[in-house]
Amino acid sequence: MATIIHGFDWPDRFVVGAVGRPGERTFYLQAREGPQVVSVSLEKEQSAALAERLEEVLDTLMAEDGNPFSVPALTPEGLTDDEPLDQPVVEQFRAGTMSLGWDPTTAQVVIEAFPIPMVDEDTGMVLDDVEPEEVLVVRIPVGAARAFAQRTRQVVGAGRPICSLCDVPMDPGHECVVPDDFT
Numbered sequence: 553m554a555t556i557i558h559g560f561d562w563p564d565r566f567v568v569g570a571v572g573r574p575g576e577r578t579f580y581l582q583a584r585e586g587p588q589v590v591s592v593s594l595e596k597e598q599s600a601a602l603a604e605r606l607e608e609v610l611d612t613l614m615a616e617d618g619n620p621f622s623v624p625a626l627t628p629e630g631l632t633d634d635e636p637l638d639q640p641v642v643e644q645f646r647a648g649t650m651s652l653g654w655d656p657t658t659a660q661v662v663i664e665a666f667p668i669p670m671v672d673e674d675t676g677m678v679l680d681d682v683e684p685e686e687v688l689v690v691r692i693p694v695g696a697a698r699a700f701a702q703r704t705r706q707v708v709g710a711g712r713p714i715c716s717l718c719d720v721p722m723d724p725g726h727e728c729v730v731p732d733d734f735t
Contacts, residue, residue, distance in 0.1 A: 553683075553685070554683075555683050555684055555685065555686060555687055556685065556686040556687070557686070557687050557689055558583070558590040558644065558686060558687065558688045558689070559689045559690075560583040560584075560585050560590075560688075560689070560690045560691065561660075561691045562585075562691070562692075562693075563583045563584060563585045563690060563692065564584050564585050564586065565582070565583070565584040565633065565638070566581075566582070566583045566584075566663075566690050566692055566696065566700055567581075567582055567633055567637070567700065567703055567704075568580065568581055568582075568594075568599045568602070568603075568700070568703065568704040568707050568708075569582060569636060569637035569641075569707060570596075570707055570710070570711075571637065571641055574710070574711040574721075575711065575721060577596070577711065578593055579593065579594050579595065579596050579598075579599050579707070579708075580592065580593055580594070580637055580641055580643070581593075581594055581599075581602075581647065581663075581665055581688065582637050582638060582641070583688065583690050584638055589638050590644050590688055591637070591638075591641050591642060591643055591644055592643070592644050592645055592646070592647050592665050592688050593643045593645075593646045593647065594646070594647040594650075594665070595647075596708055596711070598647060598650060599704050599707065599708050600704070600705070600708045602650060602652070602663070602704065603700075603701040603704035603705050603708070604701075605652055606652060606661065606663075606697055606700065606701045606704075607701050609652060609654060609661065609697075610623050610661075610694060610697055610698060610701070611623075613654065613694070621656070621659045621694055622659075622694065623694045623698075624694065624695055624698050626698065627695070627698045627699045627702045628695040628698065628699070631695055631696060631698070631699035632699055632702070632703070633699060633703055634703070644686065644688070645667040645668075645685070645686055646667060646668050647665040647666065647667065647668070647688075648666055648667055648668035648669055649665075649666045649669075650663070650664065650665050650666070651663070651664040651666075652664075655691065658691065659693060659694060660691040660692060660693055660694075661691070661692055661693075661694065661697040662689065662690070662691050663688075663689075663690045663691075663692070664687060664688065664689050664690075665687070665688040666684050666687055667684050667685065667686065667687075669682070669684070670682050715728055
């Protein structure tokens with residue numbers, strides 16, 4: 553069976569969002585072009601890593617002599633997206649591996665999300681030779697990439713506050729367990 557590619561070359565919208573209460577949130581990578589909406593679930597850590605790596609790529613491109621791709625240092629005005637995810641949120645698949653690339657011919661960042669790989673039930677080994685059933689491929693310009701990274705950092709940071717003493721997310725009634733080596 554051929555891999556289904558959910559491709560978005562210039563999406564109307566591409567965001568990370570979360571559904572649920574802090575501590576119980578599910579994160580989604582969501583792309584929309586016209587009526588087509590694809591939502592891929594991912595881990596909070598994957599969201600944070602994607603935003604961080606995306607910023608690194610943009611900063612590297614911006615630092616090139618003369619900034620040939622006109623990469624903005626900050627999110628361009630008008631590109632900030634604080635709206636909730638498009639509803640209904642229907643998980644297409646759960647992201648396993650993600651990749652981040654740069655296409656200099658179109659001056660676009662390319663983000664790919666692949667489903668969690670299949671595992672052989674008998675051996676527990678990942679089946680590397682099995683093509684994924686579907687893949688999300690999104691291509692966005694540098695300004696939209698900056699806005700995507702900014703929003704993603706805000707969504708990730710909107711969870712439970714972290715205790716400054718024990719580095720554990722604080723729920724109501726948090727009882728801090730200070731590590732033995734705390735001085």
